[in-house]
Structure formats: C-alpha cells, structure tokens
Amino acid sequence: xxxxxxxxxxxxxxxxxxxxARTLLVHFIREEVGLTGTHIGCxxxxxxxxxxxxxxxxVKSCTVFAVTANGxxxxxxxxxxxxxxxxxxxxxxxxxxxxxxxxxxxxxxxxAKHLLDRNANPTEAQIREGLSGNLCRCTGYNNIVEAVxxxxxxxxxxxxxx
Amino acid sequence: xxxxxxxxxxxxxxxxxxALLAKHRDEAKILAGGQSLIPAxxxxxxxxxxxxxLNGIGGLDQLEEQGSELxxxxxxxxxxxxxxxxVQKRYPLLxxxxxxxxxxxxxxxxxxxxxxxxxxxxxxxxxxxxxxGATVYxxxxxxxxxxxxxxxxxxxFENALEIDEILTELRIPAPTKGSGGAxxxxxxxxxxxxxxxxxxxxxxxxxTCKDVRIGLTNVSPAxxxxxxxxxxxxxxxxxxxxxxxxxxxxxxxCDPSADLRGGVDYKRDMTRVLTERxxxxxxxxxxE
Numbered sequence: 348x349x350x351x352x353x354x355x356x357x358x359x360x361x362x363x364x365x366x367x368a369r370t371l372l373v374h375f376i377r378e379e380v381g382l383t384g385t386h387i388g389c390x391x392x393x394x395x396x397x398x399x400x401x402x403x404x405x406v407k408s409c410t411v412f413a414v415t416a417n418g419x420x421x422x423x424x425x426x427x428x429x430x431x432x433x434x435x436x437x438x439x440x441x442x443x444x445x446x447x448x449x450x451x452x453x454x455x456x457x458x459a460k461h462l463l464d465r466n467a468n469p470t471e472a473q474i475r476e477g478l479s480g481n482l483c484r485c486t487g488y489n490n491i492v493e494a495v496x497x498x499x500x501x502x503x504x505x506x507x508x509x
Numbered sequence: 510x511x512x513x514x515x516x517x518x519x520x521x522x523x524x525x526x527x528a529l530l531a532k533h534r535d536e537a538k539i540l541a542g543g544q545s546l547i548p549a550x551x552x553x554x555x556x557x558x559x560x561x562x563l564n565g566i567g568g569l570d571q572l573e574e575q576g577s578e579l580x581x582x583x584x585x586x587x588x589x590x591x592x593x594x595x596v597q598k599r600y601p602l603l604x605x606x607x608x609x610x611x612x613x614x615x616x617x618x619x620x621x622x623x624x625x626x627x628x629x630x631x632x633x634x635x636x637x638x639x640x641x642g643a644t645v646y647x648x649x650x651x652x653x654x655x656x657x658x659x660x661x662x663x664x665x666f667e668n669a670l671e672i673d674e675i676l677t678e679l680r681i682p683a684p685t686k687g688s689g690g691a692x693x694x695x696x697x698x699x700x701x702x703x704x705x706x707x708x709x710x711x712x713x714x715x716x717t718c719k720d721v722r723i724g725l726t727n728v729s730p731a732x733x734x735x736x737x738x739x740x741x742x743x744x745x746x747x748x749x750x751x752x753x754x755x756x757x758x759x760x761x762x763c764d765p766s767a768d769l770r771g772g773v774d775y776k777r778d779m780t781r782v783l784t785e786r787x788x789x790x791x792x793x794x795x796x797e
Contacts, residue, residue, distance in 0.1 A: 349516045351517060368517035369515060369550075371512075392544065392615065393700055406618050412517075412562075414517050415519075415540070479612050480613045480614035480699070
C-alpha cells in the first residue's frame, strides 16, 4: 500500500490531499473535497452518473485513480454555473424538463458539455450517440435530447452575439 | 466497491517503467487507460500488489503514418482514433471499430495498447489487429522487439509479452490499391461486449480477392482468425456464392460459448451474418 500527495484543480480551484493509491477519482471529488454533485450510480463503469471532464474530456470518475489525475484539471457539475447564472445546458434541462429523479443529471450535463464543446450544432442522432455512455433509469431520454438541443441553440446564439 | 490496496508507481519514461517491471515481475501490473483493469480491481477479480501507471509517460500516443505503416502508440486513446481524419479516411476497419468500443465516455480513457495487451477475445481490437496483420512492438530490459500479431494472442488474457516487457506500439500496413476493410459488431446495448464481431481486411484485383484476413470477436476462448473463411475467398472471384461460403466457414470454425448474450447456435449464425455483411462492405470500400 502507498499514500500519495495528489493535487487536482477542480472548477478552477486547486485541492491537495494525501490519499491511498487505490482512492478512485470520484471518491476524491466527493469525500476528500466534498463536492457531492458528482454521483456514484452503478460502480461498474456502465451508467455515467460520475462523469466529469478531465483536462476537457469526459471520463467516468469511478474508473480513474485519483493518483492518475494528479496535476490535472477537472470540471464537475458544480463548475457549470457562473455564480447565480445557470449554464445553458442547465437551463436546457430546466426548460425542457430534462430530468425526473435527477440522479443521472450531473453526468448527462457533463457529457453534453463534452459533446457541445466539440460540435456546436449536433444532430439528434449525434446527441443520442454522444450521451450513449450515460444511462437514465427514469428513461427520460427524449427530454434530455431536447434539453441538449435547447442548450446548443442558446450557446450558438450567445457566441454569435459576442 | 473499492479496489484492494496496492503500491503505486508513476514512471516518466518507458525505461523506468521497464525497470520497475523487471524488479517486481509478476507482482506488478501495467495501468494504461484502466477501463478493463480498474473494474476488475473493484470486483477484486484482479488484485495486483504493484501498479505501474503509464499515463505520465509522454510520447506513447503517436498516431501517424511512417513509410508504409500506420504507427499507433500504445497509449493512444480510442477517442483519438475517432477524431483522426487520417484514420477516418484511410483505415475504415479501424474507424468502424473505434466507434463501437464500449461507450463514448469510456473511449476517452481507454487505450489501443491496453485493449490489445489485455488479450481478451471479447475486446474489439484483437480481431481488428489480426485482420490488419498488425505488428506489435514491445520494450523490455533487452530493448525493443517486434511480434507478429499472429503470434501475440496465446490464450484468454494471455499474450506473448515477456514478464518484463511493455507493449509500446502497434503498426498496421497502410492501404494499397484495391484494399478495403470493415468491422461489424452485434451488441445488446452500447457498452456491452459483442454477441459476435467480425473484422475484415482484404485486397481486391478487379473482382478477384488477392488477399483477405478475417478476425473474430468474442466467439472463441482466445482472439482468432477465421482462416477457413479466408481460404474460401483467396484467389477467387468474390461473388455472392463465395461470400456465403466464407460466412458459412466462419460460423463453422468459431467456438463460442453460451452465456447471457445467447446460445452457441445463435452466436454461430450471427457470426455468419456479420461475416457476410463485413465482406460486402469491405469489397465496396475497396472500390472507393
């Protein structure tokens, strides 16, 4: 067994903790740092509730060791809003009723961010493919797709207005 | 579920990683993308005492053509294959496979080298690399050596690497005139292993098949080539009858086991269907 000092920047703020090598990134985020917006769903790399952006790319944080993420930057659901202003993706989930129980929502929104960062105008098929690593047990997929379409449109008009 | 305890090393060069592996030998395990290993560790199916993490080593993620080969660094993420114009344009078999491995989030961490080195017949790259006739490059205390892919997969989870060697690179032949390829995978849902999968890479001369290699996914105890199916095609005119004969041969020579994805007969028949479809698509692409 070995313990390691791990420094990870989460939503722009640096956190340094000493952890066991076996500490999973999701436990670092939730238990060491206390950001509990990132959820643990299946614990089997299937559901995507724990999805975060690691250096800009979506990963399942239950399937990465915290030590591997040492020195890297994370974005979690808590980092989406700017102060009291919701991110367009959050606004889309609000406006289009993109959640029922809400358990999968943090992961869904982070996967949507990964997708929209690379494709500002995805087709419905591309949205469904982009979110295919995230499961919604309420099966509310249609509204989730509409939420992402809403967000894509909002983000395009926001960037066009600048 | 939390993995068992282990000692962690994050070397910054392949040489340092090899030295650690040479020192700790079978107590140590290599961590690449971790998308197979970490789930296995959480279930305590794997409990290595020492982990050697390759994620901090630079330069293992090259993806470029050199001479007549595509060089794929072992730590190349699956998503890099999807985002590569070169792969999308010139390596359709590889591009097909990259889009159906696990799910899009897993593909951001999962690596090509890890997928191959794991030697799991349920993984997609073994069949793909068998079809391409890839070359595996490994580095150990005695330096670098190459291993033909046909000699690489020994058994379930067993590869030809020495205990102190690390897979560093894969190379596949660049396309030539008349070459084409395709990967067909049947899965119950995104993220599941294949019920069956078929990788085809061929070279056509007009309507005659000059060369073909076919790899099969998850229908045998170890990654396998469908050599009988290949023999039905090489040197022959590729018409519907020849394709049907090859597909039937593949169904006959695969060796699936019954599980929650289906029974033996069903998997054999799906292998037949997928072989047929993959051959048709590969021939179409050879004309492009």
